[in-house]
Amino acid sequence: MNIIMFSTDQKMWNMESDVRKRIIGYGKLVDQLHVIIYTQRGVKREKEKIGDNVCIYPTKTRFKISYFFDAYKIGKNIINKNQKNNQWIITTQDPFETGLIGSCIARKYKLPLIIQAHTDFLSLEFKKESLKNRIRVAMARKTIPRASRIRVVSERIKQSIQKKYGIKESAIVVLPIYVDSTKRCDRNEIKKEFGSDIFKVMMASRITKEKNIKLAIDAISLVKGKHSNIRLLIVGDGPERESLERYVEERGLKKNIIFIEWTNNLTPYYCAADALLLTSNYEGYGRTPIEALSLGTPVIMTDVGCAGWIVKHDENGLISPVKNTEVLSGNIRELIENKEQYNRLVNNTKTSIKNLSSKEEFLNQMKALFDFKEATRVDKV
Template structure:
């Protein structure tokens, strides 16, 4: 079997990234595996062989408006492709559909985002993406989603495809066996508690809300730090906002970091304030390592993270609930220990316990 995938994650070109490692694993399941990646020419990326049978192919578009067309031009020249798989039902979905029709092959859509969430459609671009989803989803022969929540959200579409629920694999045993290379408390020794966020700094992650919640928290608990690991277009605005709120001496922007395990293992609480998530990889990773989680009701919340059992879950945008939940974890030691203990058992709620089982299921998701 030969697979062609269309996507936009440029981390695939980073030799050390988890994205690249995952793609190589997927490639091991088939004869040939190709990934066309939406990229701009200014990045200077070239076709990269990731393994013996796996390649990443940049579109090298003059601008983002040509991503779909450039991907189509590359894809239609490829021979003996058995399945075209798109990483979303939007831009890559349209490109994948056009390529599959030209090559006369099967078409799969993968969905990693809860795009039916009412907060998703607030931007003009996402409104256009919803229109694209309405075009591409009914055309798909196969659909893979990463959560039950997303599967339920597709009920209004007239689909011919079977839907497979298959989240991103998290090697919990490997994470647990890794030693922490540093202690976050040693990096910020003047603070008694560390609240951690690991997130892209984009509007839908609502880090601005987290800053306001944190300001309310440190009125009473002044020796607490908020450590934010991640980067994105909102970073400059968020740094400025932390100064305006007068909390910049307690808030630290770490940028992107590869060793998230050390942060998870040595922080005190993980905070997530997202408007929507498809799955929530960081929530699983942190919780499985015994880090208590406070999160909005997105992604795996409700399926794997259960309120007041192994996490504290708040309605989206609920300032008061987020502030009160963090306060409880700081002040109520018995609640903190309960969530910490129950978090360590989160793996029992996962469908696939090891990589072999997961990759077998992944391969089956390509079959009609």
């Protein structure tokens, strides 16, 4: 079995990144894995062999519109040079740009096509965010019906695709990204180190528009009036960080809200925090809530991604509507003021994720995802 994957993830060139390690792991499931990644010309990226049978290829695209042609050409060359290997499968990171390229290659060579969806692209908030996103939804309308199989990372996305496109349940595989839930820490010791008299809420993400971190800042501002001992730790970087730091200063919240540079080791922060906060307008899955729950930290989040599926309201976390400052701030206050409820949520955290796949189970599920006899299209109801 040989795989060609189309992606836009630049982290594959970072030797320490989780995505690179994940791709190397996928390579162990197949004979060859070739990953074609959108890159701009002038950025130092070269074809690299990152595993015994795993290669990553930069497109070195001059203009974004030519990404399609650059990636298509690389994919075609790989297949033509390896014609003896006739069992090829095409997979794409998304149903948008990469989905369009993958569907064209798959159609040309009559190959199975697996389209993956890592974000909730049928969410109203996704479409409202930008013209680019609305164009992407239009692309998905073309690519999704061409797929042989669709892999999604949450039940939420599966249900929205079924409803929108009328695709049979059997054609959609729910397979979240593997999250290591085996890490452990001494929460009491770490809490002492960070200060036990302060209620600490943490966030960990790219600081981008769709993460709506401004909502978190506004909620903390409301909570602070009654609970001046609250702290929000925002671990991350991104294009919105500078403007949000100014916003925090303007609101007089510098004592209560602290920005911290991104780190790959989030365990000490999860263990120090009294709660994890996620305020996204939309999410595919949300790995930070899973990581937090595995370390005994309850979750306060908007109704996106794994909310209602893994994070359950008043069981291991509290869920609020998207963009609703009043409900969100009320949920934070509730955890501060109601110790009995807080302790109950903490006690439920680890049991709520005990059915998640182990690494070995996840890799077996990925292998099954790629198991095809022939190219077909998804069946509709």
